[in-house]
Amino acid sequence: MESTKIKAEANDAQAKDVMTDGDEADNTEEPKQPSRPLIAPAEKPGYFTIYKKGQGYWTRMGTVAGVALVGLLTVDFIYTQLEGRLTGQNINQFLTRFHLQQPRAAYLIVFAFAILYSIIAFHYMNKPVSVDFLIATDSEMKKVNWTTRKELIGSTKVVIGFMFVMATVLFLYDIFFQLVFYLLGVLRTPPFFLGH
Numbered sequence: 001m002e003s004t005k006i007k008a009e010a011n012d013a014q015a016k017d018v019m020t021d022g023d024e025a026d027n028t029e030e031p032k033q034p035s036r037p038l039i040a041p042a043e044k045p046g047y048f049t050i051y052k053k054g055q056g057y058w059t060r061m062g063t064v065a066g067v068a069l070v071g072l073l074t075v076d077f078i079y080t081q082l083e084g085r086l087t088g089q090n091i092n093q094f095l096t097r098f099h100l101q102q103p104r105a106a107y108l109i110v111f112a113f114a115i116l117y118s119i120i121a122f123h124y125m126n127k128p129v130s131v132d133f134l135i136a137t138d139s140e141m142k143k144v145n146w147t148t149r150k151e152l153i154g155s156t157k158v159v160i161g162f163m164f165v166m167a168t169v170l171f172l173y174d175i176f177f178q179l180v181f182y183l184l185g186v187l188r189t190p191p192f193f194l195g196h
Contacts, residue, residue, distance in 0.1 A: 071121065
């Protein structure tokens with residue numbers, strides 16, 4: 001038993017010597033340079049690159065439609081305001097200097113506004129914060145349990161019926177208080193069912 005114990009201790013001592021010799025050899029070597037990745041760094045996307053293209057499609061299209069509607073209404077307002085106001089000696093001199101007549105100047109101003117508006121709208125609608133919000137909204141809308149046609153028709157009937165009941169009750173209250181105030185002498189006009 002003692003002989004096996006001695007052999008085990010001898011083996012442990014040899015293992016420690018081997019480990020320290022290997023550690024010393026590792027420490028004397030020069031540190032290795034980190035290897036460079038073989039993949040080239042990605043190019044920075046251009047200004048007109050769409051961020052996370054294909055995600056949140058319907059919320060993005062709804063936002064584009066809303067922004068386009070606001071832009072068209074604003075362009076129409078600007079054109080109608082400028083159409084009759086580009087008169088006056090100074091403005092006419094300015095326009096003739098650039099060989100522009102009154103309608104052309106209005107078109108030019110409207111066109112410049114439309115271009116500027118489009119660039120600003122694209123910038124704000126393509127910001128990562130805005131896009132992430134629209135994508136999250138789209139994913140939440142997919143979780144909504146939409147009502148069936150039958151449920152929608154039933155709910156609409158209930159609402160319309162309740163509105164008729166409330167209108168009738170308020171009409172009866174109105175007639176009652178009109179009669180009371182007429183009998184008290186506050187109102188001089190009698191209710192329609194008493195006549196004049």
